[in-house]
Amino acid sequence: MRSPLWTRWARGGVLVVLTLFVCAPLYVMAVSSVAPLRDVQGPFTWLPSALTLEPFSQMWKTVPLGRYFLNSAVVALAATACSLVLAVLAAYAISRYRFRGRSGFLTTVLSTQMFPGILFLLPLFLIYVTVDRTLGTELFATRTGLVVTYLTFALPFSVWLLVGYFDSIPRELDEAALVDGTGPLGALFRVVLPTALPGVAAVAIYGFMTAWGEVLFASVLTDDRTRTLAVGLRGYATQSNVYWNQVMAASLVVSVPVVLGFLLLQRALVQGLTAGAVKS
Template sequence: MTTTAAIRPSDGSTAVDRPGSQQQREVTRLLPGWLLVLIAVLLCAAVLLPIVYIGLASFNSDIGVASGEFWPSSWTISNYFTIWTSVGLANGLMNSLIVAGSTAVVSAAFSIGTAYVLVRYQFRGRRTILRALLGLQSIPGTLLVLPLFVLFSSSATYLGLQVIGTRWGLFVTYLTFSLPFSTWVMVTYLRGLPKELEEAARIDGATNLGVLTRIILPLSWPGLVVSAIFAFLPGWNDVLFASVMTRPDTQTAAVALEIFSSATEGGAIPQYGQMMAASLVSAAPVVLIYMFFQKYLVGGLTSGGVK
């Protein structure tokens, strides 16, 4: 009979040494350490160098950026003051925050109730609904631009309800795509929550609504934050639907940037500095959201229950 552990009799530093542990570590590490470090450095450089270049170009003149300067020869902060009038960024940021923020909040609020019913209750058509939620994610959004535009345009003719060009019309459009995904995220998360907590609350006399608001909701904050952020991002970054379903006073920041870049392409020297500055300002809210909710994101993406 062979032993699975070897005892070191004399040095006293380690009592037991498993003979296969070193071989397992060597097999697990598929790449040598120096190569892992090199790959990590290259990946970080691929991500950070464009951001650094955009930041430096935002403080450079248009001529300097056009000539290919990486480090500005003359520094200026005028680009950050000019974009508020030339790009119309203030109105675009406000519209983006209203539409994308409301989409995130409403999508997260509806998804937790829908996911709770789908996870905790058995009824006919439950599996069909779950499969439909997953199948909706495979439909490209570009295929729905024309049908949605025709549908919303017809509402003004047949119902007297103006949808095209309004913020709430864009909100309904984004909610169409974000709600199925948010519901599926919450379904995955709620499956990991123990039923014993709900049973204990019901023994104490809690209703279904009480269980949802007092037990499920406090335990689901990481999942709610993940679903809300992933519902916020498409609304913030979208250009296709926003360019079709908005007018100048309701256009989002992404559309404002696209219009500004297209309008400056015909000039002798495009206004690169202002475009870089406007891009950084438009990306700042998303970066701040990730930094503020980082711990919830990690918890929501890596765990699905309570410890």
């Protein structure tokens, strides 16, 4: 049975409004990135008086954007890889084995997502300073320290999501692999993990996006040498001027890796999130 005409018109109107709501900021960002600075600093116009690609070349010179880009890439990829390996092993053990405190552990893992990140900022800072003084291992203002920091809130969600996804995979696959002489790790990597690729992709995207755009911890636990993109964009605002066109151009460039990754793996992401949510 077809929906009434007014329902279809209302649905279309809502979709148009939502599309404009999403696309309008992107259009403003794109237009501002190719407009001269005098036009961006003046009253906003939907069509700029002139177009220029100079902001895309000058943005690398105004601030050390290349170094910030490298720091963000290294930290995001390392945090994603570490959280992926640890989450896969932990989630498989929780999903396939029954042990005392299993339910409490899962509840604790999930409850960590309820606390705001600001609560962990000062404790992590004190821990890093103490480790540096006692063990001589530098964690503050280093990429390693930032990777460890991102693991503290990316890993719990990744474990919880993969537990639900592994639960949706029949245990008969593990048993068949064990009968063929494969050990538990062999069953995981040869049988279960290839089946769970959508869930693994969802975890990878989540970990990368979280680390790539994080601002709070990166603004405190880094210095000029290890600063990431999310914090480094503030360098376009000086005491005398704000290079808005370069900020917009840099923001577009910064968004490219995340957008491309999401577009390439969006189907796996949706499948992984759906399976994890249903089973959990």
